[in-house]
Amino acid sequence: MSARRSAAAAVLALFLLGVPAEFAVADGPGGGVNCPPTKLDCPITAEDDKPPTDGKPGKPGGGGDGGGGGKATCAIDGKEVPCSTDMGRFNPADACYWQVLDPQPGPDDPVWGYATGVPDGWKPGDPGKLYNVSCPGIGRELAGGTTFSAAGPAGGGVDVQALAQRAVENLRLEGADIGVAPKPSGVGVVGMPVWIWNKPGPTRTGPATASATAGSVTVTATAKVRNVTYTMGDGETVVCTGPGTPYKAEYGKRRSPDCGHRYSTPSSSVDGGRYKVTATTTWDVEWAGAGQTGTITTTRDAGTSVEIREVQVLN
Structure with missing residues (x-):
C-alpha cells in the first residue's frame, strides 16, 4: 500500500472511531488544501489553484431524448x-372504427339518401360529414355503415x-438540478461520502401535469420521475x-441515507482533473383523452463535476 493510501486509511480509521483528526489534500495539481474533519467539501486555499472551468452544475433540462413511443390502449x-x-x-363511444369519406359525396349523390343520421333540412355547407363506420365483433356489423356526424366521432378524427x-411537450420536463457535496467549487477526498440530490420542483422531481387540445379533444398528461441515474465519472x-x-453541515461525514457515492481514486486520474457527473432523469408519463390511455417514457440529462483528491495526515 502506498504512503498516500496508508494516510487515507489512517484518516478513515480515525473518523470511524470518532477520534478528531485534521487532514489535508495531498500535494498535486492545485496544491495543498486544509480540510477539517467535519466537512465534506474543502475550500481551495492554495494560491496556485486555478478555478474550475466546468465545475458549475449543468442547467436543468439539458439533453435527453424526446420520449419513447406511447402505446395507446383501446378495448371492446x-x-x-x-x-x-x-x-x-x-371511437370509444360506440366501440367502432370511424373513417371520414374523402372526398365527401356531392350534393346529388344518392348516398345522402341512405346514410344514417342525416338531419332533416341539412344541406351541403352545413356542419357535418359522412363517415364509413365499421364495428368489428360478432353481431355488431349492422351497427356500422355510412353515418353522418356533425361533430365527428369521439376524437373527431384527431390523432x-x-x-x-404535444401534452408531454407542454409539461416542459427538465433534467435534475443537481446538488452535490462536496460542492463543485470545493474539493472532496478519496474514500469520503459524496452526497447527491435533485433539488425539488414539479418539472424536475414531479409530479407535473399538462394538457393539449385539438378541436373537442383534450389529452391530459401526468409525469412522475421513475429514477435518476448518476454516472459518476x-x-x-x-x-x-x-x-x-440535501446535505447539511451538521451531518458531518455521515453517508447519505438514500443517494450517495464514494470515490476510490482521485480525479487527477481523468482528463481535466475532475470527475464529470451526469444525471439522467427517467420520466413516466401517463396520458388519457378521447377514451384512450397510454404511457410515454422520456429522459432528461443534466451535469456537473467534482474534484476528488487523496489526503495525508498532518502532524
Missing part, C-alpha cells in the same frame, strides 16, 4: 384492440397519440429512486 368488451387500423380510428406527445453509476437528501 374488455379485449384490447388497435386504436387505429385501415378501417379508421377507434390522439400525437396530441399526447469513475466508471460507477448510482440509481436513486427519490430526489435524495
Whole structure:
C-alpha cells in the first residue's frame, strides 16, 4: 500500500472511531488544501489553484431524448384492440372504427339518401360529414355503415397519440438540478461520502401535469420521475429512486441515507482533473383523452463535476 493510501486509511480509521483528526489534500495539481474533519467539501486555499472551468452544475433540462413511443390502449368488451387500423380510428363511444369519406359525396349523390343520421333540412355547407363506420365483433356489423356526424366521432378524427406527445411537450420536463457535496467549487477526498440530490420542483422531481387540445379533444398528461441515474465519472453509476437528501453541515461525514457515492481514486486520474457527473432523469408519463390511455417514457440529462483528491495526515 502506498504512503498516500496508508494516510487515507489512517484518516478513515480515525473518523470511524470518532477520534478528531485534521487532514489535508495531498500535494498535486492545485496544491495543498486544509480540510477539517467535519466537512465534506474543502475550500481551495492554495494560491496556485486555478478555478474550475466546468465545475458549475449543468442547467436543468439539458439533453435527453424526446420520449419513447406511447402505446395507446383501446378495448371492446374488455379485449384490447388497435386504436387505429385501415378501417379508421377507434371511437370509444360506440366501440367502432370511424373513417371520414374523402372526398365527401356531392350534393346529388344518392348516398345522402341512405346514410344514417342525416338531419332533416341539412344541406351541403352545413356542419357535418359522412363517415364509413365499421364495428368489428360478432353481431355488431349492422351497427356500422355510412353515418353522418356533425361533430365527428369521439376524437373527431384527431390523432390522439400525437396530441399526447404535444401534452408531454407542454409539461416542459427538465433534467435534475443537481446538488452535490462536496460542492463543485470545493474539493472532496478519496474514500469520503459524496452526497447527491435533485433539488425539488414539479418539472424536475414531479409530479407535473399538462394538457393539449385539438378541436373537442383534450389529452391530459401526468409525469412522475421513475429514477435518476448518476454516472459518476469513475466508471460507477448510482440509481436513486427519490430526489435524495440535501446535505447539511451538521451531518458531518455521515453517508447519505438514500443517494450517495464514494470515490476510490482521485480525479487527477481523468482528463481535466475532475470527475464529470451526469444525471439522467427517467420520466413516466401517463396520458388519457378521447377514451384512450397510454404511457410515454422520456429522459432528461443534466451535469456537473467534482474534484476528488487523496489526503495525508498532518502532524
